[in-house]
Amino acid sequence: MSKKNSPAPTENPDYEPRATSSRSTYLLIGIGVVVAALIVGGVVWNANKSFPPVDDEVLAENASFIVGERTAPTTVDVFEDFSCPSCKQFESKSGPALAWAAKTGKLRVRYHLLTFMDDKSPSGSYSSRAAGAVLCVARTGDAAVFHGLHAELFAQAPGPDSDADPTDTEMAEIAGRSGAKDETRECIAAGAGVDRATAMADQSRTQLANSNKGRVATPTVLVGGRQIEGIVDDDAWVHKLITGGASN
Template identity: 50%
Template sequence: MTNGKKPRENPDYQPQAAGASSYLYVGIGLAVVIALVVGGFIWMNNKSYPPVDDKVLAENASFIVGDKAAPITIDIFEDFHCEHCSEFEKQSGAAIRQNVIDGKIRARYHMLNFLDGASDSGDYSSRAAGAALCVARNDDREVFWKLHSALFQRWNDDLDNQKIADLAVANGASPVSRDCIAAGKLVDEARTMADASKGQLSNSTEGQVATPTVLLAGKQVENIGSGPGWLDEILAGARPTK
């Protein structure tokens, strides 16, 4: 990574014409690179992924909401430092919540953390996921949904734990949740759960892990980035998955 800046040239380097031996080494080097690339391509195309394990998804969801008897269960994979997830929440969050309330779907939220390194603190995704887990453990679904939405409104702010705790309290979180968030008590557990959920997502998408993603019966739902039409199609029985 160069952060947009032109790399500084090495002042000790002096270009020179390549001799016959240089061409030989370059040719050998290119052959090795080509062999590695081709070998990697073949390996990736031959790699197999096990079926998605629904038990693992259920055990490692940050929050499960909705009637167990609901006819449809969806798994939602997000990262609190993800701009596209913020857009997904704006476009589809209300529809997901209303259909949960209406008993039409059961939603399992998986808060991933692969964007930790993109935050200044280096661990914002994990800390925000830990905060969501605190609320999921100690408060009702309305508080979870409110904090979930509020964190995505501030997806790029990289809040410290105390500010996340204050945001949770402003959205109805209990004193127990506030203290849990401020102390970062569930961050490590959230990381472990994120790793397990990411593994199942990778199995479903053959290694193409990205957020936001929605799975239905272990299969990726298509076209989730253009409004809640994908959910309407699922409810209608069209099931746009791949």
């Protein structure tokens, strides 16, 4: 039956509102108190929870890509997610400075590409697939290809109003334009690095959480397990690390 011919809603003449009984009221109040207690208890528990120190060996083993010499005076751990808008801004402002610092021996940079924002991308998997693409490049250790792919994957990262993100084939083509060889492009197009990249991201995420009492956010930069402040506005923090050491 169409909406036009449907009868108008009618009231139920037999319906008589009844006041909530005292017993029901007390039960609802009791449930509310328990829920509130659980929430407060969870917050207090998390605040008092003991987190182990950041494990540098775990960070070294689970970095998606490392640039710079082992003899560099300072090692920097950079945590990003390809579906993170702030990371896109971070890359555009600090990416070139980090690349220069690594190339000139000023810094050793370990990139940790996290995947916890997958669901923010139109495909539901952009973070993981892009991290897997970088891991394919890591097999060759070609820093020039890494920097080109890394920058372009952020440049093409989906925004809040996007309805699509780069496919595996498109990411392979991007890598090719950055100088990747056939084997690397095939690895990316097949999504061969995704599972390993996801497992590494989980390990890196745990270390990031340990550095900040369980809280995880990207972009984040750690030096010696401690977070560096003021990294999003510009690249001044990179030059400060080179000239004056880490500061929080």
